[in-house]
Amino acid sequence: MLDVRTLLVPLVLTAIFSAGALCLVNRQNLPVPGVARWAIGNAIGAVGMFFSAAREVLPDFLGVVASNSLIVLALVFLLTGFQQFVGRPSSLRPGLVLTVIVAVALSYFVYIDPSISARVMIMSAISSIFSAISAWFLLRPGPSPILVRRICGMVNLSLSFFYAIRFYVSSGETITDFFSGATFIVGVHLFGFIHILINTFAQLILISEWLNADLKRQASADPLTGALNRRSFGLAACKSLAHAERSNEPLTVLLFDLDHFKRANDTRGHAFGDELLCRFAALAQSSLRTEDSFCRFGGEEFVALLPNTDAKEAVVVADRLRRTYAQDESARCVNGTVSIGIASFIKGDSLDSLMRRADSALYQAKAAGRDCCILAPNDAGIAFVPAREVVSPA
Structure with missing residues (x-):
């Protein structure tokens, strides 16, 4: 059986790689919408997952409350990045408020009524909702590239269903040790690793195809008015x-x-x-x-x-x-x-x-x-x- 800690290491490394790659793209001052928020989201997610992996040697506030709150904040940045990419209005304020609410709820189930199952349910519900919203934005008609947006949208949709199942299973199961090595817990992190990996490559492909489409627009349009040349x-x-x-x-x-x-x-x-x-x-x-x-x-x-x-x-x-x-x-x-x-x-x-x-x-x-x-x-x-x-x- 794979150890959960072993799976958290590639999760952290993949998020760091994704954040680094997106930061490099952003530093080129390329006009791709959403890239900065994707980079920030992956960086925050990497820190959150690192705290989660080290929870046995960290205080509960860092290992549980801060780690999961940072993961929620990362989802906020990733979602608003997708909104910007497809040309939809985006605001960080509702997501920041949600992050504070989650931090309070997690603190309750750490210090007042300790329950790993309740914490897993909270994170599963939020992850499912965020993934579903991301899928909705990506699968709606919008700017090209259409194919890659649909692939990325389907990945997020499948992730939403997975976290919904995770929520359902957690509601009927008592989890006593986050690192117990149970098949369910291992499956959660394995799927998370696959999701981050696919999303990273999808984001890079989205950027590449957006830039190609932008070059075609520039080659075919009058630079002042935007009309055809x-x-x-x-x-x-x-x-x-x-x-x-x-x-x-x-x-x-x-x-x-x-x-x-x-x-x-x-x-x-x-x-x-x-x-x-x-x-x-x-x-x-x-x-x-x-x-x-x-x-x-x-x-x-x-x-x-x-x-x-x-x-x-x-x-x-x-x-x-x-x-x-x-x-x-x-x-x-x-x-x-x-x-x-x-x-x-x-x-x-x-x-x-x-x-x-x-x-x-x-x-x-x-x-x-x-x-x-x-x-x-x-x-x-x-x-x-x-x-x-x-x-x-x-």
Whole structure:
């Protein structure tokens, strides 16, 4: 039979290794959310497990109360780290309050009514709940990497079930010696070792894949506005055009130009100009669908590609965005408006030909006094028409 002390040694060493690896990642100033709390959680957990392993030579306060309270605090940091990683709000305050409550409860079952079984039940219940919450955050839809998050989530879910069983067994069994070597106690620590090991590698893989995904985002996005760059837009547009050609589904391009942007940039400064660009990009991206492609085309020009959208529907989208931007606080400071050229896909169109027609429509919008949407002629010979005459906005 394995000795519990023997199992606690690799538990402590694994937690130290995990904390060290995560600290190294954090010291690189990489923008991965949650890493700092994971590192702190593993470090605190290592100290707690060390106190637990040395409980025979330590006072009960350190060997029992402090060790288990530190393990709860470690779970708090690990859980809030997962919350940060998946982009959820996180606060340490409730966890700190819980840690104090646990410390008081453990003190009661050490000094007033000594009971190892009760202490095991407390720790099992808390560990089960924390593991279940971690699994819930990881298994919910969220940012990539999806596969690794699911694996890590399933590990935490299985751990939650294990601790629930541990709670149930402890409630009907009197434990007189924590280091007795009973199969149940050994199994608890063996599973704990496996869990820490898997979670450590899962955290490192999550970090690696998050960084890879972030590099891809940086390579495909405009660094100022977060919109697609021209290269990524070109790739997405070619796929959409090919699909429209095969399926005969409508496809429309919107070409935007912020009116009098240079004047605002010169009079209010480049920082204000950057703010205008970012605000317009944010408004546009919130107005468009996930399947639409939105790109900063250059300077103050943006372009949106709307699959499965005909000219009439695109006019509504464009004019709604035109009015929304004109009412934005940043734009109103400089009477900012936007002109929009709209062109619909015609059989045989290339991206260049479609963009040329949208650009011609944009030129007409500028010539018509700006702050309007103009629909380019299609193959039926429809003339340039102000969009608000095509559709009456709601």
